[in-house]
Amino acid sequence: MLKGKVAVIYGAGGAIGSAVARAFAREGATLFLTGRSLASVEVVAKEIVSAGGSAEAAEVDALDEQAVDKHLQSMIDSVGRVDISFNAVGIPDAELLGVPLVELDVERFALPIATYATSYFLTARLAARRMIVNRSGVIMRVTALHSRTGIPLVGGYGPAMAAMEALTRDLSAELAPLGIRVVGLRPQAMPETPTIKEAFEPRAKASGMSWEQWQEFLASKTHARRLMTLDELANMAVFLASDKASGMTGTIVNLTMGSLDD
Ligand SMILES: NC(=O)c1ccc[n+]([C@@H]2O[C@H](COP(=O)([O-])OP(=O)(O)OC[C@H]3O[C@@H](n4cnc5c(N)ncnc54)[C@H](OP(=O)(O)O)[C@@H]3O)[C@@H](O)[C@H]2O)c1
Numbered sequence: 001m002l003k004g005k006v007a008v009i010y011g012a013g014g015a016i017g018s019a020v021a022r023a024f025a026r027e028g029a030t031l032f033l034t035g036r037s038l039a040s041v042e043v044v045a046k047e048i049v050s051a052g053g054s055a056e057a058a059e060v061d062a063l064d065e066q067a068v069d070k071h072l073q074s075m076i077d078s079v080g081r082v083d084i085s086f087n088a089v090g091i092p093d094a095e096l097l098g099v100p101l102v103e104l105d106v107e108r109f110a111l112p113i114a115t116y117a118t119s120y121f122l123t124a125r126l127a128a129r130r131m132i133v134n135r136s137g138v139i140m141r142v143t144a145l146h147s148r149t150g151i152p153l154v155g156g157y158g159p160a161m162a163a164m165e166a167l168t169r170d171l172s173a174e175l176a177p178l179g180i181r182v183v184g185l186r187p188q189a190m191p192e193t194p195t196i197k198e199a200f201e202p203r204a205k206a207s208g209m210s211w212e213q214w215q216e217f218l219a220s221k222t223h224a225r226r227l228m229t230l231d232e233l234a235n236m237a238v239f240l241a242s243d244k245a246s247g248m249t250g251t252i253v254n255l256t257m258g259s260l261d262d
Helices: 015-026 038-050 065-079 106-134 157-178 194-207 211-220 230-241
Strands: 006-010 030-035 054-059 084-087 137-142 180-187 251-255
Touching: 006 015, 006 065, 006 106, 015 030, 015 038, 015 054, 015 084, 015 230, 030 038, 030 065, 038 054, 065 106, 084 106, 084 230, 106 137, 106 157, 106 180, 137 157, 137 230, 157 180, 157 251, 180 230, 194 211, 230 251
Parallel strands: 006 030, 006 084, 030 054, 084 137, 137 180, 180 251
Antiparallel strands: none
């Protein structure tokens, strides 16, 4: 589904970034994988190459405008184009969660909002400048259920996710006339990712639940009575990145399996 497409992934060493990288590679995309630390990204790139795919790893801080720009230019110099930009950057939840809003200090509240919105803005804007030339491209970002529902003890994380969903719509309003689609994916928790365990820890005491009870509680709120898998998320990312989704832009695909029904 992605044969001939060139994709850049930010946060490619993480759980979602690496799952999406593997799925994009299986569908024939040429991959440029980036992350704040090279080691985890190199592992993913090597795995893809040994499975017969095409992937290069690079250390790129997705909050550093010059680094993102330089890396995109190196892609253009090497393969001449960028078709897909996927931002899967995530910052450690332990720094953000577990404190009631009335006790939260302003720096800790603002950190996720500034980090997530800035990284998405930078990577999207700089990729769009390259995509405009071809009047073609797809810009993608992962958000979360928190963007649309009230959840206690998550600090600035909900506003951060909501900001990225608003930015998805605004980017699309400006870029879709130029041939560039902008779409988000809004999963709920995937317990196989370390992120979800980390997100649970600061709230464990307040919730009075064990890790197993927490997963059951989250699953019980879905229509399917189960949480989504990373593979399911990655498959949806493939479809959205492909030309099969040419009719979709300026929206966030709700992958919460009914926890948030629209
Ligand atoms: N996991 C889930 O079930 C789930 C559900 C809903 C939403 N989400 C959201 O999806 C996003 C990704 O989640 P995940 O589970 O894949 O997280 P993850 O495994 O922690 O991966 C995040 C990746 O982002 C990288 N990163 C952090 N800051 C960066 C920067 N400035 N520049 C470049 N890379 C940077 C991290 O690299 P380092 O390790 O080197 O810092 C890490 O590889 C997060 O925003 C998360 O909140 C996750």
